[in-house]
Amino acid sequence: MVPEHPDAPAGETTALALKILVAGGFGVGKTTLVGAVSEIRPLRTEEMLSEAGRTVDDTDGVDHKVTTTVAMDFGRITIRSGLSLYLFGTPGQDRFWFLWDELAQGALGAVVLADTRRLEDCFPAVDYFEHRKIPFVVAVNCFSGARRHDARDVCRALDLDPGTPVVLCDARERASGKEVLIQLVEYAGRMHTARLLDSVG
Amino acid sequence: MTDDTTGAPREPGSQWYDHEAGPLVRPYAVTGGRTAPGPSGVRFDLIALVTLDPAAPAGDDPALGPEHRALVDLCRPETQSVAELAAGSDLPVGVVRVLLGDLLERGRVTVSRPVPPAQLPDERVLREVIAGLRAL
Numbered sequence: 001m002v003p004e005h006p007d008a009p010a011g012e013t014t015a016l017a018l019k020i021l022v023a024g025g026f027g028v029g030k031t032t033l034v035g036a037v038s039e040i041r042p043l044r045t046e047e048m049l050s051e052a053g054r055t056v057d058d059t060d061g062v063d064h065k066v067t068t069t070v071a072m073d074f075g076r077i078t079i080r081s082g083l084s085l086y087l088f089g090t091p092g093q094d095r096f097w098f099l100w101d102e103l104a105q106g107a108l109g110a111v112v113l114a115d116t117r118r119l120e121d122c123f124p125a126v127d128y129f130e131h132r133k134i135p136f137v138v139a140v141n142c143f144s145g146a147r148r149h150d151a152r153d154v155c156r157a158l159d160l161d162p163g164t165p166v167v168l169c170d171a172r173e174r175a176s177g178k179e180v181l182i183q184l185v186e187y188a189g190r191m192h193t194a195r196l197l198d199s200v201g
Numbered sequence: 202m203t204d205d206t207t208g209a210p211r212e213p214g215s216q217w218y219d220h221e222a223g224p225l226v227r228p229y230a231v232t233g234g235r236t237a238p239g240p241s242g243v244r245f246d247l248i249a250l251v252t253l254d255p256a257a258p259a260g261d262d263p264a265l266g267p268e269h270r271a272l273v274d275l276c277r278p279e280t281q282s283v284a285e286l287a288a289g290s291d292l293p294v295g296v297v298r299v300l301l302g303d304l305l306e307r308g309r310v311t312v313s314r315p316v317p318p319a320q321l322p323d324e325r326v327l328r329e330v331i332a333g334l335r336a337l
């Protein structure tokens with residue numbers, strides 16, 4: 001068994017780590033978002049699936065070769081000593097979905113990035129988090145040239161559960177990325193409270 | 202993610218030993234070919250926190266390799282998550298998990314399981330996170 005730290009004598013003494021996932025279709029701005037709000041570091045995870053492929057971010061131009069390593073985005077935001085937020089994003093291609101099963105465990109919540117020009121790309125992510133009851137916000141990355149959709153239109157098009165926040169953002173902007181995360185943490189807090197109330201009621 | 206223990210490398214026809222899988226096999230050389238941590242068999246979460254065990258026996262452990270030591274060194278300044286250790290050592294996560302299993306068994310480190318959000322003590326933590334994000 002894992003020798004855990006003696007069960008949290010007091011909140012202060014136990015280091016807390018919270019996990020936030022950044023999901024969304026291929027090329028929607030996940031890496032950009034993680035990089036905007038945190039010091040991003042590449043994380044290698046290895047895959048035994050034969051279909052696990054190279055990441056599109058690979059710049060070595062070796063596209064015939066099937067590697068078994070998947071690069072994920074990883075960033076840390078230190079809130080204070082002993083309290084950190086960890087962000088994880090995986091490549092947007094369908095064949096990397098299996099990565100989420102591990103990542104999603106114990107996650108505080110998720111950001112689903114969407115591009116209104118191809119909204120359907122984020123359907124799988126929305127389904128995924130809805131099914132697992134993981135709180136998520138939809139962040140519409142407003143690429144220049146894309147029509148600025150009303151958040152309500154997006155909400156309707158995605159058929160989101162009522163209350164699921166939809167935020168417009170620019171993944172390149174730190175302030176914008178921060179706002180997305182704040183919305184998510186607030187929402188996760190509300191969901192958490194609601195579930196607690198449900199369980200006692 | 203595939204579980205290290207299910208895609209057993211011995212499986213016939215597995216991609217594992219395929220020459221194409223070079224990048225995968227090599228990292229596991231530092232674990233002696235093991236792809237899952239030892240008897241403890243726990244799969245450390247990416248955000249599990251690794252701390253040097255203050256009760257660790259003094260002196261070098263000859264059973265530990267340079268990669269083990271690299272991980273220990275990374276933990277010296279402060280507690281590190283499994284993900285940070287992987288990024289910091291430039292080793293794949295699976296390899297880091299195996300090495301951490303060794304370090305755990307040899308009493309070098311302690312690994313704490315992340316607190317599931319559902320068990321957060323109260324909203325205070327989340328408020329702190331929000332305030333911290335605003336202050337970024």
Ligand SMILES: Nc1nc2c(ncn2[C@@H]2O[C@H](COP(=O)(O)OP(=O)(O)OP(=O)(O)O)[C@@H](O)[C@H]2O)c(=O)[nH]1
Nearest residue numbers: 026027028029030031032091092143144170171172
């Ligand atoms: N104009 C504009 N470009 C953006 C924005 N966000 C990201 N980009 C660009 O879009 C491209 C893809 O962004 P990435 O962050 O790599 O997307 P990703 O989701 O990580 O992509 P994959 O990991 O391949 O799925 C990059 O060239 C970014 O510079 C944005 O808000 N506006």
Ligand SMILES: [Mg+2]
Nearest residue numbers: 030031057091
């Ligand atoms: Mg990316």
